[in-house]
Amino acid sequence: xxEYASDPSETDxxxxxxxxxxxxxxxxKYPNWVxxxxxxxxxxxxxxxxxxxxxxxxxxxxxxxxPADQVEAETPQQExxxxxxxxxxxxxxxQLGSNPGGWYEHQETHEKYYVKYYDxxxxxxxxxxxxxxYAQLGIPAAKSExxxxxxxxxxxxxxxxxxxxxxxGEQMRASQDVRSGFLADAFLANWDVVGLVNDNIVQGxxxxxxxxxxxxxxxxxxxxxxxxxxxxxxxxxxTMLNPEYSAGKVFAGMTEEELHDQAQNLVNRIxxxxxxxIIAQAGLSGEVAEQVREGLKGRLQFIxxxxxVEKEETEPNPWQGxxxxxxxxxxxxxxxxFRGHTDVTIDKxxxxxxxxxxxxxxxxxxxxxxxxxxxxxxDQMVQKMHGMSEAYGSRIAYPFKDNYGYDQQFDVTQAWTxxxxxxxxxxxxxxxxxxxxxxxGRAGLGLxxxxxxxxxxxxxxxxxxKLEKAFExxxxxxxxxxxxxxAERKFKIARYCWQQxxxxxxxxxxxxxxxxxxxxxxxxxxxxxxxxxxxxxKEYAEIVPFAIQHxxxxxxxxxxxxxxxxxxxxxxxxxxxxxETGMSSGTDMxxxxxDSVFTRIITENDSMSGGIGHPQIIxxxxxxxxxxxxxxxxxxxxxxxxxxFSSRLTPEELLQRGKNHGLPENNExxxxxxxxxxxxxxxxxxxxxxxxxxxxYLLRSGGQxxxxxxxxxxxxxxxxxxxxxxxxxxxxxxMVGDFITSDARLRLIDKLNVxxxxxxxxxxxxxxxxxxxxxxxxxKLTQERLGQE
Amino acid sequence: MLRESDLTxxxxxxxxxxxxxxxxLGNKIDEIQASSKNEKEAxxxxxxxxxxxxxxxx
Numbered sequence: 001x002x003e004y005a006s007d008p009s010e011t012d013x014x015x016x017x018x019x020x021x022x023x024x025x026x027x028x029k030y031p032n033w034v035x036x037x038x039x040x041x042x043x044x045x046x047x048x049x050x051x052x053x054x055x056x057x058x059x060x061x062x063x064x065x066x067p068a069d070q071v072e073a074e075t076p077q078q079e080x081x082x083x084x085x086x087x088x089x090x091x092x093x094x095q096l097g098s099n100p101g102g103w104y105e106h107q108e109t110h111e112k113y114y115v116k117y118y119d120x121x122x123x124x125x126x127x128x129x130x131x132x133x134y135a136q137l138g139i140p141a142a143k144s145e146x147x148x149x150x151x152x153x154x155x156x157x158x159x160x161x162x163x164x165x166x167x168x169g170e171q172m173r174a175s176q177d178v179r180s181g182f183l184a185d186a187f188l189a190n191w192d193v194v195g196l197v198n199d200n201i202v203q204g205x206x207x208x209x210x211x212x213x214x215x216x217x218x219x220x221x222x223x224x225x226x227x228x229x230x231x232x233x234x235x236x237x238x239t240m241l242n243p244e245y246s247a248g249k250v251f252a253g254m255t256e257e258e259l260h261d262q263a264q265n266l267v268n269r270i271x272x273x274x275x276x277x278i279i280a281q282a283g284l285s286g287e288v289a290e291q292v293r294e295g296l297k298g299r300l301q302f303i304x305x306x307x308x309v310e311k312e313e314t315e316p317n318p319w320q321g322x323x324x325x326x327x328x329x330x331x332x333x334x335x336x337x338f339r340g341h342t343d344v345t346i347d348k349x350x351x352x353x354x355x356x357x358x359x360x361x362x363x364x365x366x367x368x369x370x371x372x373x374x375x376x377x378x379d380q381m382v383q384k385m386h387g388m389s390e391a392y393g394s395r396i397a398y399p400f401k402d403n404y405g406y407d408q409q410f411d412v413t414q415a416w417t418x419x420x421x422x423x424x425x426x427x428x429x430x431x432x433x434x435x436x437x438x439x440x441g442r443a444g445l446g447l448x449x450x451x452x453x454x455x456x457x458x459x460x461x462x463x464x465x466k467l468e469k470a471f472e473x474x475x476x477x478x479x480x481x482x483x484x485x486x487a488e489r490k491f492k493i494a495r496y497c498w499q500q501x502x503x504x505x506x507x508x509x510x511x512x513x514x515x516x517x518x519x520x521x522x523x524x525x526x527x528x529x530x531x532x533x534x535x536x537x538k539e540y541a542e543i544v545p546f547a548i549q550h551x552x553x554x555x556x557x558x559x560x561x562x563x564x565x566x567x568x569x570x571x572x573x574x575x576x577x578x579x580e581t582g583m584s585s586g587t588d589m590x591x592x593x594x595d596s597v598f599t600r601i602i603t604e605n606d607s608m609s610g611g612i613g614h615p616q617i618i619x620x621x622x623x624x625x626x627x628x629x630x631x632x633x634x635x636x637x638x639x640x641x642x643x644x645f646s647s648r649l650t651p652e653e654l655l656q657r658g659k660n661h662g663l664p665e666n667n668e669x670x671x672x673x674x675x676x677x678x679x680x681x682x683x684x685x686x687x688x689x690x691x692x693x694x695x696x697y698l699l700r701s702g703g704q705x706x707x708x709x710x711x712x713x714x715x716x717x718x719x720x721x722x723x724x725x726x727x728x729x730x731x732x733x734x735m736v737g738d739f740i741t742s743d744a745r746l747r748l749i750d751k752l753n754v755x756x757x758x759x760x761x762x763x764x765x766x767x768x769x770x771x772x773x774x775x776x777x778x779x780k781l782t783q784e785r786l787g788q789e
Numbered sequence: 790m791l792r793e794s795d796l797t798x799x800x801x802x803x804x805x806x807x808x809x810x811x812x813x814l815g816n817k818i819d820e821i822q823a824s825s826k827n828e829k830e831a832x833x834x835x836x837x838x839x840x841x842x843x844x845x846x847x
Contacts, residue, residue: 033807040811048818077825081818088814096803103802107795112802147791157791166812169820199813 033096034089041067041085049081087196104157112160114142116215121154123220125282128156129292130188130217132278136269138459139181140204141211146283154283161212162456163205169198172250177209182251183262185211186236187299189229192216194246206456219291229291231298234306263307271311272297318344318482319460326360329527333564337401339363339576342527347479348487349494350377352446353530353628353672358463359575364399366424366453369467370575372446381474382430391416396426396449398574410574413444418473424451425470448474492519495531495627500650519627526565528673530628537624540651544659546603547778548623548669549616549684555748558615558683559755566676567617570594596629596670602775603658606665612686612772615748618782620679624651628672633657635666665775678761681785684778685744687771691715695722698739702729718766719750745771 045067068085095101101116118124124146134141142158149155172178172194178201185193193211194200200213216222219229237259242248275296279289304310322342330340341359348354352372359368373381385391394417397409415426428447452458452466464480471480483491496515497504507515522532540546550567552558561567568576571594599619623629631649639645649657657663692711699706714722719740726736740746752758752765760768772781 033803036804037807037811040807041814044811044815044818048815048822075825077821080821084814084817088810092807092810096806100798103799103806104796105799106791107797112799113791113796114806115796145791147793149793155793164809166809166816168816195813197810197813197817199810202809 033102034093037089037092038067041088045085084197088199091196091199103160113157114160114212115155115157117149117153117155118224119153120224122284122288123215123224124154124156125284126218126220126288126292127215128282129278129284130190130214131158132281133188133270133296134181134184134211134214136274136278137181137184137266138269138461139184139211140177140208141181141214143457158212161202161204161210164202164210164212167198167201167203167209169194169246169249171203172198172201172209173252175209178250179254179258180262181211182240182254183237183259183266183303185247185251186234186240187266187296187303188214188217189227189234189236189295190214190217191227191236191240191245191247192222193240194250196246198246198250204456218295219288229295231295232302234299234302237306260307260309263303264309264312267300267304267309267311270300272300275300318346319464322358322460322463323457325527326358330360332526333576337577338564338573341572341576343529345521345529346482348481348483349490350374350476350479354483354487354491355529356467357527357572357575361399361577362455362457363577365455366451367458367463368575369450369452369470371448373448375446377476378430378446381427384475385416385427385429388416388418391418391427393417393429394426396428396444396447398577400574400577412571412574413447415444415447415449420469420473422453423466423470424453425449425473426451427474488521489516492516492531495519496533499627499630500652501648524623524626524628525568525674525676530626530672532625533627534625536651537622540624540655541621543652543655544603544605545779545783546601546621546655546658547782548599548601548619548621549775549778550597550599550619550675551614551616552683553614555615555751558617558748559752559757561617562677562752562757562760566674566678566680567597568674569597569672572673596672597674599669599671599675600665600667601654601658601663601669602778603655603663604776604779605658605660606662606776610665611774612684612777615683615685615744615769616772616775616778617683618681618778618785619675620681620786621782623671623675623679626671630670632668632670634664635668680761681782682763682767683748683769684772684781685748685769687773688743688745691743691746694739694742698726698731698735699729701735702726702731704729715746716766718753719746720753722746745769 068082068089095116102114104113104115105111106113116124116127128144128146131142131144135143140161142161144156144158146154146156167175181193184190190211192200193214193216195213201209201211204210213222219226221227239245240247241251241254243252275293279293284292322344325342326340328340329342333340339359339361341357343355343357345355350373352374355371357370359370361368372378394415396412396415398412399407399409401407412428414429416429418425426449428444430445450467450470452463458466468477468480471477492515493504493507493512496502496519497507518533518536519531520534521529523529524532552561629651630645631651631654632644632647633649633654654663654667654669692715695711695715696706696708699711710725714725722740723733723736727733740750748769749765752769757765759765770781772778
């Protein structure tokens with residue numbers, strides 16, 4: 001790899017062929033970017049320097065004219081242009097010339113990355129730290145990740161900023177994005193932030209100025225040499241304002257007030273814990289890590305003292321971290337064709353559950369935001385929509401990719417639509433069917449869908465701004481505020497009364513005090529929060545011992561449930577782009593059951609005589625602490641239709657009936673949104689009494705003696721151990737396969753193993769999947785599993 | 790986590806990258822030439838001022 005030299009005349013302009021590094025096959029079509037650059041620079045110099053180019057330009061060792069040599073450096077200006085020309089060529093040579101850096105596309109996601117390969121891995125790590133600091137401060141900059149190359153080197157990849165264009169110094173001086181990052185640039189000692197030819201800050205199609213090359217930060221110079229990064233002071237607060245340098249030309253004239261505001265923002269968002277975290281995340285170690293740590297922590301302290309600022313205690317901002325949460329969630333469900341999602345807690349009383357669901361559907365061209373209006377608010381909205389001339393009729397439909405990768409839509413309901421340049425707002429039309437119990441998408445009732453049209457990642461502030469516009473159209477501005485203490489209190493009472501079917505007016509002051517003290521908002525599924533009353537499930541268990549189960553009718557679904565992080569309601573699965581359908585997804589969308597996941601409760605007094613049947617997931621009974629579940633004694637497809645819903649049971653009623661005469665096998669307990677994986681205690685399958693005999697027979701077919709204890713041990717240890725033992729005995733694979741397939745437990749364990757799942761919630765799958773003889777065994781197994789915790 | 794084997798090089802974007810850097814260089818040359826012109830104009834106008842001032846002084 002060629003290195004910059006301190007004297008531009010020493011710069012190595014060698015092309016890949018002569019640089020001693022094997023050229024990448026993809027670069028064959030364009031074998032020499034440096035030559036191409038030289039030609040283009042030559043053209044631009046000819047047009048801009050009409051006088052001064054020599055008739056016989058000098059050539060370098062590649063045989064290509066060196067454009068810099070065409071500039072006859074007679075004046076200081078010409079000297080400067082010559083040096084800059086050489087610096088641009090050096091940069092191209094370093095990044096595209098003699099190593100395989102440059103632009104790449106991810107074959108699966110089709111995301112584009114600018115990748116840089118450094119011989120010194122710490123340069124990549126330090127650049128990663130600098131980019132992370134900008135991200136933390138909300139300053140547009142390269143979003144980078146580190147990865148190891150196939151030959152063990154460390155590379156840094158920055159995601160494409162769409163539609164970038166070169167920015168002029170004048171544009172930078174006028175840009176708030178550029179100016180507001182000055183203190184961060186000085187904090188990071190990012191001397192080369194602007195770039196020699198203003199090439200390190202670019203304008204994206206979002207109109208914002210992005211710092212795209214921050215490799216000259218902290219302990220390194222842009223060319224990779226070391227620099228002193230002291231924590232005791234920040235000399236860059238002066239030097240980077242000196243107009244003799246590129247940075248100073250852009251930042252000249254920063255006021256003390258601007259610097260103070262930037263210092264406050266920096267101190268609010270960056271603390272010592274963040275610095276430690278980001279250094280660890282970058283993988284820095286040893287002396288380099290300590291240099292960076294001491295420098296950053298020292299400079300943080302310096303900023304506090306120099307500007308007299310301390311971290312401000314701020315009101316919790318529900319929007320903070322939204323984009324990070326979306327990213328983390330997308331990462332979590334990678335490989336399950338689910339889109340990342342998260343929720344934001346807002347509102348007082350207009351929005352059901354006081355929450356917005358945000359889904360990153362930029363693969364389909366937008367972020368989508370869903371919420372349901374509360375009954376009274378929805379009735380008002382319907383009246384408003386009837387009179388709104390700009391609203392036209394269309395449908396709410398969820399786009400997803402089917403199992404063959406084709407784009408499909410799941411149709412939910414008819415809706416009024418309002419469209420603006422960057423938004424599509426849809427409000428579900430009310431139920432027009434004569435059959436009020438099962439018709440026209442009850443799961444769509446009250447539903448509002450807002451699509452924010454973009455393929456680019458937005459900041460939390462930008463998402464909020466877009467939603468403000470949408471809420472203004474709907475005259476719901478008030479709802480976009482965070483719930484205050486009073487709203488939180490009212491929501492607790494409303495949830496409690498909803499679940500316990502109590503009229504709020506009948507609550508005593510003692511009841512209210514107890515509800516306020518006991519209920520708390522908890523994230524009960526990644527990205528979904530509701531009110532929970534911790535310990536309530538234990539009270540229910542005192543009425544009658546019980547188990548909660550969910551039957552799996554397609555064994556492959558278990559793999560998807562585990563990968564997706566739990567059981568997710570039909571409506572959410574479709575919104576998040578999954579083609580996997582449940583047992584009766586269409587019916588559930590009609591009844592309203594699609595907002596929830598279905599479970600059943602088994603009590604000790606049930607009169608069931610049947611076996612386990614399909615594999616059954618058993619859940620931690622403490623999910624009954626949630627206040628967002630409702631209950632039917634028999635199958636109603638989870639209907640929320642008024643005629644059924646009024647007959648739903650309270651938790652006490654349900655368990656009291658279980659105690660008195662047992663519950664019917666088809667009872668339904670509906671949990672809103674989903675139940676997370678960590679609430680799954682295990683999976684129970686029908687026990688096979690002949691499994692030991694069959695395995696004994698199989699092992700003996702190898703012609704050797706079999707220790708009777710070995711059979712039981714192998715069955716406990718699962719398919720891998722059985723396969724290994726059979727192989728050592730020379731038994732045909734197909735016979736082993738037949739044996740494993742014939743047993744429900746071994747078959748399911750094998751499927752999970754093949755899918756790369758070795759344990760669930762820290763329990764090996766061989767233990768997680770267990771056997772039972774009848775459905776009441778589920779109660780015993782639940783208790784056993786809890787006893788093990 | 791990215792893997793090198795998942796990445797395919799994009800020659801057309803590399804060419805665009807070269808274009809962008811050359812464009813930046815062009816913009817910078819314009820700036821240098823403009824500031825050089827301004828300086829020249831400023832220095833050209835100075836003698837007149839000095840002369841006027843000198844005349845006053847006389």
